Amino acid sequence: MSAALAFPTSAPPIRSEGIYLNSATAGLPTAAVLDAMVGHLWREAEIGPAEAAAEQAERLHAAYRAAARLLGAAEDEIALLESGNRALQAAIGAVPLAPGDRVLVTRAEWGGSLAMLSGLRGVSVEPLPTQPDGTLDLAAARAMPNGRVRLVLATWCPAANGLVNPAAEIGALAREAGAFFILDACQAVGQMPVDVRALACDALVASGRKWLRGPRGTAILYASRRFLGQTATPMPDQFGAAWDGRGWTPRPDARRFETGEASFAGRLGLGAAIEGALAFGPERLQARIAQLAALMRDGLRALPGVQVHDAGSALSGIVSFTLDGMAAGAAQEALRQAGVSLAARGAAYAPLDMAARGLAEVLRAAPHVFNSGAEIAAALDAVARLATRR
Missing domain, CATH: 3.40.640.10 (Type I PLP-dependent aspartate aminotransferase-like (Major domain))
Known part of the structure; x- marks a missing residue:
């Protein structure tokens, strides 16, 4: 892990398997x-x-x-x-x-x-x-x-x-x-x-x-x-x-x-x-989550067949993206089977914005402080494999 990501995880969740990137749905309790x-x-x-x-x-x-x-x-x-x-x-x-x-x-x-x-x-x-x-x-x-x-x-x-x-x-x-x-x-x-x-x-x-x-x-x-x-x-x-x-x-x-x-x-x-x-500390939470989300977002942008849909200069820990030619629900399930948990969200979650951008659905990754840089890298590898075989 790089020095920029050398944060303590602080009260890690009780989990025994997989990479959990779904805290925007529900964070893992301590x-x-x-x-x-x-x-x-x-x-x-x-x-x-x-x-x-x-x-x-x-x-x-x-x-x-x-x-x-x-x-x-x-x-x-x-x-x-x-x-x-x-x-x-x-x-x-x-x-x-x-x-x-x-x-x-x-x-x-x-x-x-x-x-x-x-x-x-x-x-x-x-x-x-x-x-x-x-x-x-x-x-x-x-x-x-x-x-x-x-x-x-x-x-x-x-x-x-x-x-x-x-x-x-x-x-x-x-x-x-x-x-x-x-x-x-x-x-x-x-x-x-x-x-x-x-x-x-x-x-x-x-x-x-x-x-x-x-x-x-x-x-x-x-x-x-x-x-x-x-x-x-x-x-x-x-x-x-x-x-x-x-x-x-x-x-x-x-x-x-x-x-x-x-x-x-x-x-x-x-x-x-x-x-x-x-x-x-709220400031440390923000810094840690922002670093992990930036790793995820930048890594996705570098993958062929993957489109990142986040907008604006101020960004949260939510990373939204799609895979060319693959429904969000199908991609979510394939990633789950690969050990990566994230969300698939349809237009009902933001009807005005998604209609304006011509989107029907997105995948949503949301890392938290208990995640590591190594987990982000592994999740990106799983997305890359999925995008390649779509």
């Missing part, structure tokens, strides 16, 4: 994450779930503190939910939108977010202008009329493209328009530093299972005090709102978006994952 979850499940079986939750109250609260530290937020601005989808639904649903209102999105917006917006009757969803390579055209965006723009929704790191959108600049645009700004950071948190104040976002969503290497079924929702003061939770339950004998009053903090039932084992595991990311 032993600390597994211990936190399994230990709590055993304790639930021994003394009862409610009793175990009460016993671990301080550790559960520590997960909120850790998430606040990771994002540069206050603890009362943090909620822990069941998925990135659920968190996005909660944040979007809190914005008071009416027929005739406009929502601006990035061209590389995640398909799930677009599906959520499609259910808003009479609301216009408009992509922000982009340059030919898919990066945001800030000058053209500032020149757009902003009448009745109520929400700007942006995907920071697209799911099927290595692009990193200029989130802070988009936040500034939203403020100029007097709109709320919700940032989908599901592919960003865990692979780069995050400061919600600098981003000027009203809400931010992060999955636990991806780059944070936490459990499935967990997510972080940041909701700023401004956002909490100017929005309402559409359907809180008895946890998100308090009964005073006459009516229900929503909680004043971000936990108004939570419900009374949740996986406490999952939240403990998420807390352990966040602590692991903080211990390694």
Whole structure:
């Protein structure tokens, strides 16, 4: 391994076979994450779930503190939910939108977010202008009329493209328009530093299972005090709102978006994952992942019959590519049989962007800190063999 890649792996995953390059789907958990979850499940079986939750109250609260530290937020601005989808639904649903209102999105917006917006009757969803390579055209965006723009929704790191959108600049645009700004950071948190104040976002969503290497079924929702003061939770339950004998009053903090039932084992595991990311250091995470992704991206570009589809000058740890004459699903399976795990993603993951680039599907590689330069080289060799025999 070269000196440039001589990083410690830090809490390697428990894996015994293959090369895992699928952290954009789900990162491999560490032993600390597994211990936190399994230990709590055993304790639930021994003394009862409610009793175990009460016993671990301080550790559960520590997960909120850790998430606040990771994002540069206050603890009362943090909620822990069941998925990135659920968190996005909660944040979007809190914005008071009416027929005739406009929502601006990035061209590389995640398909799930677009599906959520499609259910808003009479609301216009408009992509922000982009340059030919898919990066945001800030000058053209500032020149757009902003009448009745109520929400700007942006995907920071697209799911099927290595692009990193200029989130802070988009936040500034939203403020100029007097709109709320919700940032989908599901592919960003865990692979780069995050400061919600600098981003000027009203809400931010992060999955636990991806780059944070936490459990499935967990997510972080940041909701700023401004956002909490100017929005309402559409359907809180008895946890998100308090009964005073006459009516229900929503909680004043971000936990108004939570419900009374949740996986406490999952939240403990998420807390352990966040602590692991903080211990390694967001800047070091970003540097390590960027080095490995650059090795993968540059190696793929050198292979005949392989097309790399990442765009822009700022790139994430996601590397998207196709093999000439081979469907992404077939290539994914062939690589799996060769011991390399990565993802195949169709147009539904980024409908606007993939249509603009004439793509129906891509392969997606996503290395993490536990990967090595030798593994990247072996994965490239497997792709080369596949491209040769296609």
